[in-house]
Amino acid sequence: MTSESQQPQQPEATGPNGNRKPLLSVRNLKMHFPVVKGLMRRTVGYTKAVDDVSFDVYPGETYGLVGESGCGKTSIGRCITRILEPTAGTILYDQGDGRPVDIANLRNRDMRPYRSELRMIFQDPFSSLNPRLPVLEIIGEVLKVNGIADGAELEARVRDMLRKVGLRAEYLRRYPHAFSGGERQRIGVARALASNPKLVVCDEAVSALDVSIQAQTINLLQDLQDEFDLTYVFVAHDLSVVEHISDRIGVMYVGKLVETGTVDDVFSRPRHPYTEALLSAVPKADPALRDAGKRIRLPGEVADPSDPPPGCYFHPRCAYAKERCRTEEPQMREIAPGHSAKCHFAHELDLKGVVAAETASR
Amino acid sequence: MTADGRNDPTGHQSSGPATPETGVGELSDPDVLGHAAPSVDIAGGEDEMAMLGQWKLMWIRFKRHRLAMVGVVLVAFFYFLAIFAEFLSPQSPHDYNRHYPYAPPQRLHLFLRDGDQLRFRPHVYGYTSTVDPASFRRTFAIDDDQIIPVRLLPQGPEYRMWNLIPMSRRLFGPVEPGAPMFLLGADRLGRDLLTRIVYGARVSMTIGLVGVAFSLIIGIIMGGISGYFGGVADNIIQRTIEFLQSIPQIPLWMGLAAAIPQGTDPLLVYFLITVILSVLGWTGLARVVRGRFYSLKTEDFVIAARVDGCSSLRIIMRHMVPSFLSHIIATVTLAVPTMIIAETSLSFLGLGLRPPVVSWGVLLQAAQSVQVIANFPWLLLPGLGVFFAVLGFNFLGDGLRDAADPYATG
Numbered sequence: 001m002t003s004e005s006q007q008p009q010q011p012e013a014t015g016p017n018g019n020r021k022p023l024l025s026v027r028n029l030k031m032h033f034p035v036v037k038g039l040m041r042r043t044v045g046y047t048k049a050v051d052d053v054s055f056d057v058y059p060g061e062t063y064g065l066v067g068e069s070g071c072g073k074t075s076i077g078r079c080i081t082r083i084l085e086p087t088a089g090t091i092l093y094d095q096g097d098g099r100p101v102d103i104a105n106l107r108n109r110d111m112r113p114y115r116s117e118l119r120m121i122f123q124d125p126f127s128s129l130n131p132r133l134p135v136l137e138i139i140g141e142v143l144k145v146n147g148i149a150d151g152a153e154l155e156a157r158v159r160d161m162l163r164k165v166g167l168r169a170e171y172l173r174r175y176p177h178a179f180s181g182g183e184r185q186r187i188g189v190a191r192a193l194a195s196n197p198k199l200v201v202c203d204e205a206v207s208a209l210d211v212s213i214q215a216q217t218i219n220l221l222q223d224l225q226d227e228f229d230l231t232y233v234f235v236a237h238d239l240s241v242v243e244h245i246s247d248r249i250g251v252m253y254v255g256k257l258v259e260t261g262t263v264d265d266v267f268s269r270p271r272h273p274y275t276e277a278l279l280s281a282v283p284k285a286d287p288a289l290r291d292a293g294k295r296i297r298l299p300g301e302v303a304d305p306s307d308p309p310p311g312c313y314f315h316p317r318c319a320y321a322k323e324r325c326r327t328e329e330p331q332m333r334e335i336a337p338g339h340s341a342k343c344h345f346a347h348e349l350d351l352k353g354v355v356a357a358e359t360a361s362r
Numbered sequence: 363m364t365a366d367g368r369n370d371p372t373g374h375q376s377s378g379p380a381t382p383e384t385g386v387g388e389l390s391d392p393d394v395l396g397h398a399a400p401s402v403d404i405a406g407g408e409d410e411m412a413m414l415g416q417w418k419l420m421w422i423r424f425k426r427h428r429l430a431m432v433g434v435v436l437v438a439f440f441y442f443l444a445i446f447a448e449f450l451s452p453q454s455p456h457d458y459n460r461h462y463p464y465a466p467p468q469r470l471h472l473f474l475r476d477g478d479q480l481r482f483r484p485h486v487y488g489y490t491s492t493v494d495p496a497s498f499r500r501t502f503a504i505d506d507d508q509i510i511p512v513r514l515l516p517q518g519p520e521y522r523m524w525n526l527i528p529m530s531r532r533l534f535g536p537v538e539p540g541a542p543m544f545l546l547g548a549d550r551l552g553r554d555l556l557t558r559i560v561y562g563a564r565v566s567m568t569i570g571l572v573g574v575a576f577s578l579i580i581g582i583i584m585g586g587i588s589g590y591f592g593g594v595a596d597n598i599i600q601r602t603i604e605f606l607q608s609i610p611q612i613p614l615w616m617g618l619a620a621a622i623p624q625g626t627d628p629l630l631v632y633f634l635i636t637v638i639l640s641v642l643g644w645t646g647l648a649r650v651v652r653g654r655f656y657s658l659k660t661e662d663f664v665i666a667a668r669v670d671g672c673s674s675l676r677i678i679m680r681h682m683v684p685s686f687l688s689h690i691i692a693t694v695t696l697a698v699p700t701m702i703i704a705e706t707s708l709s710f711l712g713l714g715l716r717p718p719v720v721s722w723g724v725l726l727q728a729a730q731s732v733q734v735i736a737n738f739p740w741l742l743l744p745g746l747g748v749f750f751a752v753l754g755f756n757f758l759g760d761g762l763r764d765a766a767d768p769y770a771t772g
């Protein structure tokens with residue numbers, strides 16, 4: 001565990017749009033939760049929910065974060081929106097004036113100017129809306145507390161926002177209980193976008209919805225992305241959703257980023273055995289492909305983030321593991337331009353992906 | 363918005379593998395007012411319903427709770443007595459009549475037979491007394507021949523309403539001031555028990571409220587610190603609560619109450635008793651408040667408020683407190699009867715309030731021996747006051763608790 005390099009990892013060479021500067025530059029991010037025991041609340045260890053993660057998010061793109069439950073996706077999203085205070089690392093946010101600010105190390109108070117620019121859409125459309133406030137106040141809160149709008153102007157903006165997410169503007173006096181799950185999630189989207197943000201973290205934003213509503217909501221998110229020039233960090237455990245919406249993705253395993261690259265690259269030619277296993281579980285849209293790859297069943301359980309195995313965290317479950325994997329932790333290396341993986345044998349292995357026909361045509 | 367099709371949510375997408383295109387057209391999902399709708403429905407239909415805030419939803423639920431409505435009536439009745447005690451009681455609580463010790467209750471008759479005609483002439487019958495030659499005790503019998511006319515708003519001795527407004531008429535009483543009227547009997551000194559029960563309501567019903575108010579203030583502050591900030595403060599407060607809760611209540615109360623010196627001013631005693639009751643009372647409330655803070659702190663909508671940029675104070679006051687205020691009110695309501703009983707018990711044991719203060723517990727002190735109870739059972743009537751007041755508060759609190767979370771599913 002201690003063999004990690006502490007120098008900043010190299011960002012990917014180029015973004016999807018040539019040499020644009022990243023909007024968000026995450027470096028060596030760590031989020032460790034103390035594990036406390038007993039009456040005296042002694043700290044007996046740390047849950048390394050996010051451990052030394054680095055990636056870039058470019059303006060206008062959607063960066064997907066995938067991985068099994070408990071691998072730290074939500075924690076990353078919450079560090080970016082500063083719901084959590086990261087243990088270590090930096091999150092450089094480009095405000096547009098060429099002087100990036102390090103969100104990870106701001107005091108809560110100093111975070112306030114960025115609250116309206118870094119927003120979040122929650123997974124659960126029920127628990128994320130305060131049942132005791134009408135829609136107007138739920139959506140308008142961000143405008144009010146950040147001094148963006150008040151009174152009649154605030155109401156006008158909320159009306160406008162409701163229309164943009166496909167709800168009737170007259171609904172603004174209603175309480176959340178009057179809406180269905182899909183409609184509530186639209187309210188959540190409206191709340192996130194009301195302040196004209198730059199970056200929105202969508203944490204499993206559609207996972208709790210019915211499949212048909214999922215599709216509508218994803219389309220809505222994409223339309224709004226175009227309209228408002230938004231950048232998304234899209235967290236999901238459902239690879240097919242991520243494939244559909246993302247430009248680039250990061251695959252996480254037990255607090256670490258194990259592979260990152262464009263959706264097309266990662267899906268068609270994964271470089272990490274864990275990614276291959278995840279991809280093998282994606283339902284194939286094309287019947288002809290269905291028998292092409294057998295689903296890889298991973299043996300054993302996801303490692304415990306408070307007590308990960310030595311060497312490569314994935315080695316107890318990896319079909320390609322060699323002796324070296326048990327002792328030496330692999331480094332994140334760029335395998336192809338813009339495509340990196342954290343595996344000793346990333347260059348040599350020939351892993352099976354899924355043919356991403358749909359994404360190729362995008 | 364939809365004119366150019368931009369925001370038609372099912373518009374121009376090529377279908378990806380995960381996004382089968384269904385639910386075309388209508389924006390609103392089929393299950394409007396579906397699983398999340400509160401479990402109340404009203405005649406106004408869903409449109410009106412949609413705009414009801416939490417208090418209105420709670421009120422709708424509360425109204426449905428039969429026992430709670432009974433509780434409201436009982437509690438309201440006793441507070442009405444407490445507030446207008448001077449006017450509602452036929453006498454002053456310290457008026458005594460040495461001719462009528464332990465006079466039994468009289469019945470109120472509304473009509474008087476006049477020849478073969480019944481006339482509306484409210485009256486009670488007077489007493490004749492006989493002295494038992496063996497025990498030398500005076501016993502009273504109702505004497506139908508003595509008619510004591512009674513009326514509404516009779517003229518009587520002057521008194522001051524709330525110690526302020528000079529008045530001379532009470533709600534009802536004998537037409538002739540000083541005539542014996544003891545609807546619920548008299549005590550050892552010939553004082554009217556009805557009057558004393560009404561005045562007792564004033565002390566007994568408010569001591570519960572004041573005690574709970576103290577508990578609430580301490581409980582909310584301690585529970586709030588414990589739940590919102592956690593850590594060391596939480597640890598200390600929780601251990602303190604556990605310590606206090608493991609002390610047997612009654613002996614602690616008795617010990618503290620016994621420490622109040624005999625000659626203390628009655629008002630100060632009243633105050634000290636409420637403080638004593640609150641010493642333990644706040645712990646339960648603090649637990650409730652802490653629990654609510656704890657669970658709410660990680661609730662998505664509270665996190666959303668932080669993402670919105672709300673300050674801690676705003677998060678607490680606007681996003682957290684309204685979510686559990688109703689629970690607190692319910693808990694407080696259920697805590698009042700405990701206080702009433704505690705005061706009654708302490709006073710009954712002679713450790714709480716002392717005469718000349720009139721409380722139900724003080725009144726019950728007169729009914730301590732079996733002999734007294736056997737001969738003058740009406741002296742137990744203040745116990746009925748306690749009984750119904752406690753029952754009322756429990757019904758009310760139950761109803762409030764059930765209505766407190768109108769968003770609970772199921």
Ligand SMILES: Nc1ncnc2c1ncn2[C@@H]1O[C@H](COP(=O)(O)OP(=O)(O)OP(=O)(O)O)[C@@H](O)[C@H]1O
Pocket residue numbers: 033034047048049067068069070071072073074075076237305
């Ligand atoms: N506030 C917290 N305190 C302590 N441990 C936490 C906290 N939040 C998350 N964890 C732990 O950190 C790890 C990563 O959690 P996280 O929620 O980030 O995972 P996730 O990838 O979002 O999982 P899921 O798909 O289930 O949402 C888990 O082991 C979790 O138990």
Ligand code: SF4
Pocket residue numbers: 272273274312313314315316318319320321322325330342343344345346
């Ligand atoms: S480093 Fe070894 S164990 Fe880890 S993923 Fe690569 S092959 Fe598997």
Ligand SMILES: [Mg+2]
Pocket residue numbers: 073074075204
């Ligand atoms: Mg999560």
